[in-house]
Amino acid sequence: MKIALLGYGKMGKVIEKLALDRGHTIVFKSTADTSEGNFEAADVAIEFSAPEAAVDNISKALKAEIPVVSGTTGWLNKYDEMVKLCENRNGSFITASNFSVGVNLFFSINEYAAKLMAPWKEYDVSVEEIHHTEKKDAPSGTAISIAESILKHSEKQDWKLNSSEENNLKITAKREEDVKGTHTVSYISSIDTISLEHVAHSREGFAKGAILAAEFLKDKNGVFTMKDVLGI
Template identity: 75%
Template sequence: MKIALLGYGKMGKTIEKLALEKGHTIVYKSTSNSEEGEFQEAEAVIEFSSPEAAVDNISKALNAGIPVICGTTGWLEKYDEMVNLCEKRNGSFISASNFSVGVNLFFNINEYVAKLMETWKDYTVSVEEIHHLQKKDAPSGTAITLAEDILKHSEKERWKLDASDKKFLNITAKREEDVKGTHIVSYDSAIDSISIKHEAHSREGFALGAILAAQWLQNKKGVFTMKDVLGIKN
């Protein structure tokens, strides 16, 4: 598979390393101020850039007729616009807050627990995420996905960062040195606490998932999710 990397930071470099090990070819890579290679040769675009660049990068891939995998978060107010562009161009598109196989399994565990806890009103649910100092958006897209799945089975109005009002689902975002990504969902009562946790040990899980998604998307048309890639049923 010939891959174009839009965004060549730490994630882009990890994807490049693992893709080459798997026999794929990197035909193009770009940052905000440089580019190298031939974009039109790509059979898949993997996009890990910045919230400011994501929409232009996704549009570039869809307009070129190249399947695109987007792992950038913090731009989802334009998601429907990208879905419409994908449909207009008869393109192929997957966007995910997290491409790690383990995290996507964690998403499903989280929603199952939320359903289980729905009737137990003595427990207060919250989400905590911890990432490296360079992460630009807060809360993380993964934390938002966790919160939105919880809200389907909760009386909370919506999620809110550092919420003190109990009508909101509180998300706490912490930034610490060299943390790849930790997410904790807690249910606390006066009697006890229950929590589930996912902790990433390296970026390779995210990179491998993105490559897996790019392989899966070949010869498919439409907008898909990681549930489709992994065969996870609701």
């Protein structure tokens, strides 16, 4: 499979290494300032850039009729616009707040736990995320996805960043040196605490999942999710 990398930072470099190990070819790669290769030769594009660049990158791929996998977060106010463009171009598209297989399993476990905990009002639920100091958006897209699944089964109205309000789910965002990504869901009562946690040890999990998504997306049409990729 011929891959275009839209965004060639730390994640892009890890994706490149794993893709080559899996027998794929990198035909194009770009950063905010430079690009090299032949974009039109790509079978699929994998996009890990920055929130301000994501929409342009995704649009570029869809308009060129190249399936696109996007792992950039912080741009989802334009999501419906990208879905419409995908449909108009009869293209194919996957975006996810996190492509890690483990995190996507965690998403399903989290939602199941939220259903179980819903009747037990004495437990107050919160979400904490910790990432490296270079991460620009807060809270993380993964934390938002976790919170939204909990809210489906909760009387709370919305999530709030670093704010404890009775009708809102608190998300705490922390930035620390060289943290790949830690997400913790805590149910706390006066009697005990129940916690679910996912800790990423390297970026390879995110990269592998993005490549799996790209392999899934090739030769398909439509808008998909990681649940489709993993069959969960």
